[in-house]
Amino acid sequence: MKEYEIVVIGGGPAGLAAALEARENGAGEILILERDVRTGGILNQCIHNGFGLHTFQEELTGPEYADRFVQQVRKAGIETRCGSMVIRVGRDRTVTYVNREEGLTQVRAKAVILAMGCRERPRGALNIPGYRPAGIYSAGTAQRLVNLEGVCVGKKAVILGSGDIGLIMARRLTLEGTKVLAVAEVMPYSGGLKRNIVQCLDDFGIPLLLNHTVVEILGKKRVEGVVLARVDENRKPVPGTQRLLECDTLLLSVGLLPENELTRELGADMDRATGGPCVNQRMETRIPGIFACGNVLHVHDLVDYVSQEAALAGKEAALWIREESGRETKADCRGEGIFLQAGRGIRYTVPQRLDSAGNGGNVTVRFRVDGVYQDSSIAVYSKDCCLVRKKKRVLSPGEMEQLVLTAQQQDLCRRQGEIRICVETGREQ
Amino acid sequence: MGGKYDVVIIGGGVTGAAIARELSRYDLKTCLLEREEDVCSGTSKANSAIVHAGYDAKPGTNKARMNVEGNRMMEELSRELDFEFQRNGSLVVCFGPEELPALERLLEQGKQNGVEGLSIISGEEARKMEPNLREEVYAALHAPSGGIVCPFGLTIALAENACDNGVEFRFNTEVTEVKRLEDKETEDKETADKGAGTAGGGYRIRTLRGDLETRFVVNAAGLYADVFHNMVSSKPISISPRRGSYWLLDKESAPCVNHTVFQVPGRFGKGVLVTPTVHGNLLLGPTAVDIDDKEDTRTTAGELEDIRKKASRSVRDIPFSRVITSFAGLRAREEGDDFVLGKAPGAPGFFDAAGIDSPGLTAAPAIGRFLAGQIARAAGAKEKADFNPYRKGIVKAAALPLQDRAKLIQKDPAYGTIVCRCEQISEGEIRDAVTRTLGAKSMDGIKRRVRAGMGRCQAGFCTPGVMEILARKLGLPPEEICKNGDGSRLLEGGMGQ
Numbered sequence: 036m037k038e039y040e041i042v043v044i045g046g047g048p049a050g051l052a053a054a055l056e057a058r059e060n061g062a063g064e065i066l067i068l069e070r071d072v073r074t075g076g077i078l079n080q081c082i083h084n085g086f087g088l089h090t091f092q093e094e095l096t097g098p099e100y101a102d103r104f105v106q107q108v109r110k111a112g113i114e115t116r117c118g119s120m121v122i123r124v125g126r127d128r129t130v131t132y133v134n135r136e137e138g139l140t141q142v143r144a145k146a147v148i149l150a151m152g153c154r155e156r157p158r159g160a161l162n163i164p165g166y167r168p169a170g171i172y173s174a175g176t177a178q179r180l181v182n183l184e185g186v187c188v189g190k191k192a193v194i195l196g197s198g199d200i201g202l203i204m205a206r207r208l209t210l211e212g213t214k215v216l217a218v219a220e221v222m223p224y225s226g227g228l229k230r231n232i233v234q235c236l237d238d239f240g241i242p243l244l245l246n247h248t249v250v251e252i253l254g255k256k257r258v259e260g261v262v263l264a265r266v267d268e269n270r271k272p273v274p275g276t277q278r279l280l281e282c283d284t285l286l287l288s289v290g291l292l293p294e295n296e297l298t299r300e301l302g303a304d305m306d307r308a309t310g311g312p313c314v315n316q317r318m319e320t321r322i323p324g325i326f327a328c329g330n331v332l333h334v335h336d337l338v339d340y341v342s343q344e345a346a347l348a349g350k351e352a353a354l355w356i357r358e359e360s361g362r363e364t365k366a367d368c369r370g371e372g373i374f375l376q377a378g379r380g381i382r383y384t385v386p387q388r389l390d391s392a393g394n395g396g397n398v399t400v401r402f403r404v405d406g407v408y409q410d411s412s413i414a415v416y417s418k419d420c421c422l423v424r425k426k427k428r429v430l431s432p433g434e435m436e437q438l439v440l441t442a443q444q445q446d447l448c449r450r451q452g453e454i455r456i457c458v459e460t461g462r463e464q
Numbered sequence: 465m466g467g468k469y470d471v472v473i474i475g476g477g478v479t480g481a482a483i484a485r486e487l488s489r490y491d492l493k494t495c496l497l498e499r500e501e502d503v504c505s506g507t508s509k510a511n512s513a514i515v516h517a518g519y520d521a522k523p524g525t526n527k528a529r530m531n532v533e534g535n536r537m538m539e540e541l542s543r544e545l546d547f548e549f550q551r552n553g554s555l556v557v558c559f560g561p562e563e564l565p566a567l568e569r570l571l572e573q574g575k576q577n578g579v580e581g582l583s584i585i586s587g588e589e590a591r592k593m594e595p596n597l598r599e600e601v602y603a604a605l606h607a608p609s610g611g612i613v614c615p616f617g618l619t620i621a622l623a624e625n626a627c628d629n630g631v632e633f634r635f636n637t638e639v640t641e642v643k644r645l646e647d648k649e650t651e652d653k654e655t656a657d658k659g660a661g662t663a664g665g666g667y668r669i670r671t672l673r674g675d676l677e678t679r680f681v682v683n684a685a686g687l688y689a690d691v692f693h694n695m696v697s698s699k700p701i702s703i704s705p706r707r708g709s710y711w712l713l714d715k716e717s718a719p720c721v722n723h724t725v726f727q728v729p730g731r732f733g734k735g736v737l738v739t740p741t742v743h744g745n746l747l748l749g750p751t752a753v754d755i756d757d758k759e760d761t762r763t764t765a766g767e768l769e770d771i772r773k774k775a776s777r778s779v780r781d782i783p784f785s786r787v788i789t790s791f792a793g794l795r796a797r798e799e800g801d802d803f804v805l806g807k808a809p810g811a812p813g814f815f816d817a818a819g820i821d822s823p824g825l826t827a828a829p830a831i832g833r834f835l836a837g838q839i840a841r842a843a844g845a846k847e848k849a850d851f852n853p854y855r856k857g858i859v860k861a862a863a864l865p866l867q868d869r870a871k872l873i874q875k876d877p878a879y880g881t882i883v884c885r886c887e888q889i890s891e892g893e894i895r896d897a898v899t900r901t902l903g904a905k906s907m908d909g910i911k912r913r914v915r916a917g918m919g920r921c922q923a924g925f926c927t928p929g930v931m932e933i934l935a936r937k938l939g940l941p942p943e944e945i946c947k948n949g950d951g952s953r954l955l956e957g958g959m960g961q
Contacts, residue, residue, distance in 0.1 A: 070882060120882035122862070131866070133890075135880040138873035139866055157922035159712070159789030164763045167791060169907075169947035169954050173924040180955070184928055186942055187957035213957055255759065256951035272765075283956050 037142045041352055042130045043067045044121050044297065045150035047076020048338050049329025049345040051104035053148045056349030058111045062356060065113045066142065068132050070120040074108070075101030076152055077175070078338065080182045083203055085230070089339035100338060124149075124297050128324055146324045146352040149298055149312070150345060153330040155200075156290040165252030168259075174200040174288035178207065187211055189284025193261050194218045195249050197225040197232070198433075199336060201288025206235035208286075215239075216280050219247040219263055221270055224407045226290075226433045228336055249285065250277060258283050291334045301325065308383035309333040315372060315390040316398040316445075318348035319355070326352045333385050333401070336435050340401065344385075373452055378416075380404050380458025382432065389445055389454065398445060401437045404430045404458055412459045413438060417448040430458060469495045469632075470843060472669050472678040474639050474692055476500075477508035478615065478825055479817045480684035481622035482832030488629035489836065490845035495678070496623075496631060497671060499638040501949040502909045503902065504619035507686045508825070509912070510761065510793025511708070512750060513741055514724055515611035516823040517554060519574025519582060526803040528577040530827035530834070535579075535609055537829040545625055546857035547617035548742040554610030554724040555590055557601045557778050563730045567605045570728070574607070581608040594721050598780050610724055614742050615825055616912035617857070622832075624901045625855040629848075633902060634673070636949070641670035642681060642695045644811060666813060667696070680839050681814045687758040687796045689804075689818035698810025703819060705758045705794040708750025709767040711775075714786040714920045715744040725778050736774040738782065743915065748775040748782070750793070763792045788920050795821035805831060806838060815839060858896045858914055862888035883933070884926035886919025894930060898937040908948040910934065927954070 040062045043050045046069030054065050073079065078086070081097030088094060091103065108115065119134040128144045155173035170189055172180075177188045178200060192213050194201045197220040205215045218236060223245055225232055236243050244263065250272050251262040265276035293311040303312040303320045311332040312320045318328050328348035329341045372390035377383055384402040408430040415423040415438065422444045430436065438456075440448075448454040471487055473480045476498030487494045500506070515538050521527035542549035558567050567584055574582045583606050590604040591597045597604075627633055645665035666679045683692045690703040713720075719740050727735025739747050751767040768790055775782055798804055798819025808814045815838065817831055824831075839845075861869055861879045873880035878892030897904045897913035904910045907917065907930060916930050917923030923930075931954060935942045946952045 070885065118881055120885065120888075122888065133869070133873060133880045133882065135873070135877035138877075138880055139870035154921050155924050157788060157920070157924055159787055159922050162711075162763075162768055162787055162790050164765045164768060164790075166762055167789075169952040170956070172927075173921075176924050176927050179928050184932075184942070186955050188955055190957040211957075250765065251762075255761075256947075256949070257953065257956070 036129070039064045039066045039142055039144045040356055041065045041146050041148060042128075042142060042144035043148045043150055044124065044130070045069065045076065045152055045329075045331070046074035046115060046117070047150065047152050047329065048078055048101065048104065048341045049152065049331070050076070050148070050150035051101070051108055052342040052345035053150055053328055053349035053352070054113050055104065055107055055111060056346035057148070057353040058113060060350045060353035062353040067108070067113060067115045068119045068121050068130070069115065069117045072117050074105055074115055074117065080175075080179045081203070082182050083207070086338055089337070090342055121297060124301055126301060126322055145356045146326060148348055148352055149325065149327040149331050150329050151294045151297065151331045153291040153293045153334050155287070156292055158287055161287070161289060163249050163252055166255050168252070168254040168257050170254070170258035170284045171252065172284065172286055174198070174204045174286045177286055178204055181207060181211060187213060189213055189282070191216060191282040192284035192286055193249070193263070193280050193282050194286040194288060196220065196288035196290070197227050197243060198288040198290065199227040199231050201286060202227045202231040202235040204286055204288065205241050206239060209239050209241065213284070215241050216282055217242045217244050217263070219244045219249060221246070221248040221266055224431055224433065228433060248272065252285060253279075258285055261285055291330065293331050293334065295331060298327070298331070306383060306387055308377070309385065313387040314385065315388050316386045317351035317355070317390070317394070318344065318386070319351060324355060333383065336433070340435065340437070343399070344401070373449060373454060375400065376453070376455040377402070378455045378457030380406070380408060381456050384456055389449065391449065395442050397442065398440045399437055400440060400456065401435055402456060403432055403435055405432060407431045408458055414457055414459050415440070416455045416457070417451045417453050420447065420451070422447065424459070466674045467495065467676050469493045469676060469678040470845070471495070471680045471682060471839060472497060472667070472676055473682040473684055474669070475684035475686055475689075476503040476623065476633065476635075477506055477684065477686050478504065478619040478622070478828040479820050479831055480682070481619050481626060482828040483682050483684060483817060483835050484626035484631045485622040485629070486832040486836030487839065488626045488631045489847050489851045490840045491848050492840070492843060492845045494631045495676065496626070496633050497637045497639055497669070498633065498635050501635050501905050503623040503633075504616050504912060505948070507794055507796055508615055508619050510710070510791050511615060511795070511825060512710075512737060512739065512822070513612055513615050513747065514737070514739065514823075514825065515549065515613050516826045517574065517582070517607035517610040518577045518579045518823070519570045519605070519607060520823065521573075521577065523573060523576040526805050527823065527827070530803060530805075530830040531823045532578050533830035534823070534827040535611070537833075538611060538613065538826070541829055544853045545621035545855045547621040548614040549611060550742055551609065551611040552723055552740065553606065553608045554726060555594065556605040556607070556726040556728050557590065557597065558603050558728040558730060559600050559777070560602050563728055564603055566728045566730060567603060570605050579607065579609060582606070594723055594725065596720055596779050596781055597725065598778060601778060612724060612739060612742050613825065618825070618828070620902070620913060621855055621857065625853070627901050628855065629851055636673070638672045639669055639685070639692065640672060642692050642814075643668045643670070644696050645677070679813060680843060682817060682835060682839070683808070683814065684817040684820075686820070687794055689796065689816065693808055693816055693818055696811040696814050697808040701804055701818060702799050703796050705755050705760070706797045706821065707753045707755050707760065707792050707794055709763045709771060709792040710747060710749030710790060711768065711771055711787050712789045712791070713746040713748070713783060714788050716783065716786070719744065720746050720782055721779055727774070727778050735777070736771055738775050738779045745788075746782070758794065761792045761794060763790050767792070788922055797821045803827065803831070805834065813842070858893055858900065861890050861893060883929040884916035884919065886921050886925070887915045889914050889916040889926070891933060894933045895937060898934060904934075905938065906946045906948050906952070907931070907934070907954065
């Protein structure tokens with residue numbers, strides 16, 4: 036069985052950044068396993084611009100952003116296997132994968148970085164009544180078909196869900212000649228970035244119908260129309276508000292789910308709120324030597340933050356190999372750290388915990404709020420002591436937030452055994 | 465098109481396929497006509513996927529007899545034809561002492577029908593077998609012979625085996641008329657002679673793709689069996705659709721229940737079942753709504769909500785957040801509430817397999833054997849020496865031991881490229897589904913044969929890959945790939961630049 040220092044599962048933005056940073060920090064043999072035919076992940080089909088403003092201070096398309104990392108990975112001589120699907124990761128960090136060339140292969144790693152990304156929530160999860168015809172696509176599938184396969188999915192479309200992919204696809208379909216009748220959103224606010232609403236809907240005159248959902252799909256063979264209805268505050272359709280929109284296509288952009296089949300099989304602690312594993316400030320799961328980063332951990336809006344988070348995971352994995360790989364029991368005992376409590380208004384945080392050791396540096400905490408708040412603050416407490424208070428004009432679940440905890444602040448929390456993040460004094464919408 | 469046959473079977477559902485397979489044992493020229501592009505496209509594709517024990521039907525009915533016999537045949541059949549079947553046992557639960565007599569009636573009925581191993585157990589005993597049963601469960605009828613099957617797997621296996629043994633399958637061939645021929649009307653002397661005394665002059669079957677002549681007709685037309693029956697028989701029947709909706713939940717490491725859990729009809733109405741599927745998913749349903757339209761397979765918000773409420777009555781902790789799809793199917797209910805089997809009155813040579821609602825899936829193999837026997841006798845047919853009862857299914861690479869999987873990929877690298885990640889289906893398996901006997905022609909055909917697109921992402925990930933393989937293997941441009949037959953193209957609006 037071939038041995039690697041690090042095996043990275045997934046060659047998207049997270050996997051690439053993690054592998055690079057691991058190499059920068061002295062990791063020897065690294066293997067990236069990617070199931071698609073090329074690395075770059077979902078960025079390959081995101082041909083719109085707006086990537087890399089933070090990382091490269093320029094506006095790149097998805098493939099361009101990915102390519103910067105792909106080139107560096109190549110230069111660094113990191114081994115990459117495409118068309119390779121990992122079917123199992125063992126607690127002993129044995130990784131089993133299949134591909135055409137090698138068949139079924141097992142390799143052993145000193146550290147494994149999980150970077151499998153996320154997938155789209157399907158129609159079934161929404162239980163939309165009606166027929167089950169052709170012409171219903173998740174937005175990402177349509178994006179792949181249009182951008183990578185060069186085909187059109189339909190002539191007239193309705194989009195359910197105003198997540199970023201839905202918004203981007205409203206513009207993309209319009210540019211390809213598909214008439215987009217409306218984007219319906221069941222919540223009173225969009226799940227996407229403000230800039231995408233402006234650039235993808237407003238600029239093209241596509242209506243965003245908040246508090247609306249699809250209550251029936253018509254058409255036995257191919258979609259012939261959808262019935263929209265307004266919903267009340269409990270997200271139940273309001274009788275009498277139904278209206279039929281004739282269309283041949285329904286796109287669903289109704290949420291992304293971290294893809295953690297392998298992680299669950301490993302028996303890692305999972306966070307119900309994120310759908311990903313729980314990690315400490317080193318992006319390390321509770322299983323020694325298993326790290327996670329990117330959308331497998333929690334769904335990001337901006338790839339720049341994926342790259343940052345993944346770089347941290349790569350660096351920590353490299354350090355872990357040097358310092359601790361022989362001492363598994365110590366790592367296993369890391370449970371003695373403290374949990375970051377998601378207080379009022381906070382849906383989740385990543386990392387979920389701070390381990391007892393700390394590494395003397397800053398920790399970036401990323402999180403999402405649970406509703407729209409205006410003129411409010413984000414605050415961090417340990418017992419009665421307020422460590423951070425940050426004013427925010429608008430907070431929305433569609434935009435990931437982050438704040439930084441210094442080493443001193445972390446130490447205080449560790450001493451007091453508590454840390455809590457919450458939203459304060461805002462008008463709730 | 466056209467042609468002359470000994471037997472024409474109308475309908476390629478599980479019943480038609482089972483009859484075809486049993487008829488293929490004999491030296492008969494048989495043709496099966498199916499309206500859709502594939503077998504298993506109507507009632508057979510959307511049902512509870514249950515192999516019933518046989519305590520539900522009234523003693524002495526066709527349903528009772530065929531159910532128990534079909535149940536007994538299933539094990540050996542699954543070995544011969546390589547489809548998924550499990551005898552997981554079933555429980556019919558009741559919620560109070562006042563419902564106990566209903567359970568006892570089922571027990572008695574089951575015994576009379578010849579069901580083995582039935583017993584009534586207490587709520588505690590039932591919860592020992594199924595810890596997720598609710599505290600409110602008072603008692604249960606335990607039927608160890610109850611089972612679960614893959615309805616696609618069963619139907620497709622029967623059809624493929626029939627085809628391999630010489631039965632001709634014609635798809636996209638809707639029958640519009642069945643007409644009995646007078647002796648002089650038949651153009652073929654030989655047919656007329658052979659048919660003498662049994663089928664008279666035989667039948668002319670008019671389809672949208674031309675006419676056929678045949679000595680015998682098998683009417684396995686599901687919801688439309690009354691239409692064809694009434695074209696020739698002196699005693700009309702009437703079949704009406706009863707819609708049943710279902711929820712399908714994601715696979716989990718520890719399934720919510722292992723047995724099929726029914727509810728005894730009682731103060732809450734008929735109740736719904738909670739069952740694992742042979743693939744490890746959880747299935748809830750069905751509702752029972754009598755409708756008029758024989759094509760109306762819509763799910764409705766009300767029915768879906770009804771399933772949630774009723775399923776929760778018998779089983780706790782159902783992970784409703786893990787629903788991956790909901791669907792509805794129609795049951796072909798005959799007025800007399802029994803299977804209509806055998807010679808149609810006033811129509812010699814015309815055999816019915818009509819009114820096949822529950823337990824039709826279970827009963828299909830028995831119905832096939834029964835009707836094939838009747839027809840073979842009437843036709844004076846002999847068993848073929850070269851009938852091959854065996855059929856090998858498509859290899860399931862992900863289910864193989866690692867070493868075998870490695871060898872398989874070494875031999876054929878296409879099994880090493882995973883196209884459907886949820887169910888881990890490889891390119892090789894999808895290719896096999898297209899190229900083998902009665903191969904898939906559409907996305908749904910692939911889904912029913914190898915489960916690509918059947919998993920938790922519901923084809924979000926594998927759609928482009930499956931489309932590409934279908935297009936390549938069928939020699940079609942991608943825009944002509946359909947979900948399930950004409951009118952269901954996946955791509956509309958032409959190609960991009």
